[in-house]
Amino acid sequence: MAETTLRDKVAVIGGGEKNLGGLLSRDFADAGAKVVVHYHTGENEAEQTVKAIRDAGGQAVSVHGDLTKVADVRRLFDTAVDTYGGADIAVNTTGMVLRKPILETSEEEYDRMFGINAKAAFFFIQEAGRRLNDHGKIISLGTSLLAAFTDGYSTYAGGKAPLEHFTRAAAKEFADRHISVNTVAPGPMDTPFFYPQETPERVEFHKSQAMGHQLTQIEDIAPLIRFLATEGWWFTGQTMFPNGGYTTR
Template sequence: MTEQTLQGKTILIAGGGKNLGGLIARQAAAAGADIAVHYNSEPTRPEAEGTLAAVEASGSKGVLLTGDLTKPANVERLFDDAVSALGPIDIAVNTTGKVLRKPIAETTEDEYDAMFDINAKAAYFFIKEAGKHLADNGKIVTIVTALLAAFTDGYSTYAGGKSPVEHFTRAAAKEYADRGISVTAIAPGPMDTPFFYGQETPERVEFHKSQGMGNRLTRIEDIAPIVRFLATEGSWITGQTIFANGGYTTR
């Protein structure tokens, strides 16, 4: 991919301050895009500021935005603020999520609600506002999980909360098609980030590694290029979930 591929484009990245979102932001800025970097709360602000500094150091424009995306009004405000700061949005990427590994018998109602709020509700309204705000021929990408194709224990609310996004993606792909907007989801395997390790024992980490090609976890560097491809040459792909996990699982 040439460094001019994203020249003149504007990208909004939910959860764009760190980990996968941060890498997507940095790479897209290096490819010429202006970036709206969203972060959730004050504890993650320093990392988001670091990402913003990298965006601006590459010569692109950037803006830092915050908000709890489980509240639809905040999602609407996020897009409005991004447009106000940078102009029309061409590409919207949602990397946000929350993970919980817990048996169904021990899961509380509050935990269930929190998991579905961030993994399903926030994703739904992100896709909704993206459809309202994106320029024609825009791109919408949501990060989901390879667990959508797994048969396992412990992750009922995480996999369950992410699974509706496939249906949101397919519906939006049809509803936005007349404007040339592609809508896709990417399902990574367990990723080598702090998001993953807090839920697992060392033994289970080794098992997850053993299921992937090269006996390793998915890396953020494996996924960011797929986002760029879907946002550029791969925009004919729409309504799909792409399982990018080194052979960890499929269906």
């Protein structure tokens, strides 16, 4: 049965302090959800997001943690249970991007990229599967580079690639509790996360590959995630590519 409202639901948002995660935290709270806002380095942004939610009459709490550490992932969900009595929705927007040729990539860079993009994603899904109430929703943030044929992003796209397999397996394994599991893989998003890796010329190239000659806007992605968290209960085990036709094939 479809859930069409977020009222009285509890949402755990990985990277929920800023960019797409911050927008989702505020949108979910506006729709009636109680929000657990995870952050790693953005303490000020987390405080501002929580304050904005509370000032608008909503409920939110922030939690610091490094999601590459399983103990911190568990503590994040512990907070949801201890503060609000449970959790219904888990959205992981965290990630790290690196654009670097394979021949120049160090072991440290490889480990760091796969730590946040693959390991953290896996254990976030694992803990959500353990802790969410029945009929819960798990949503991970991937990248449209999963469907691209391009250079430079081997460790970023490679680190995100396991999400498709984690998602399909979890969708099957959690199905008996009616927990849906999906990945949303946008095109390059117009956030501070994107620009440090690109030259102005490549930014223009990325824009040229999508409809309307623009980068993906977080405001265009948030409604899809909101849909998956409510009416989209029948979607599970899927990787969706909302990218305005973006392609680097």
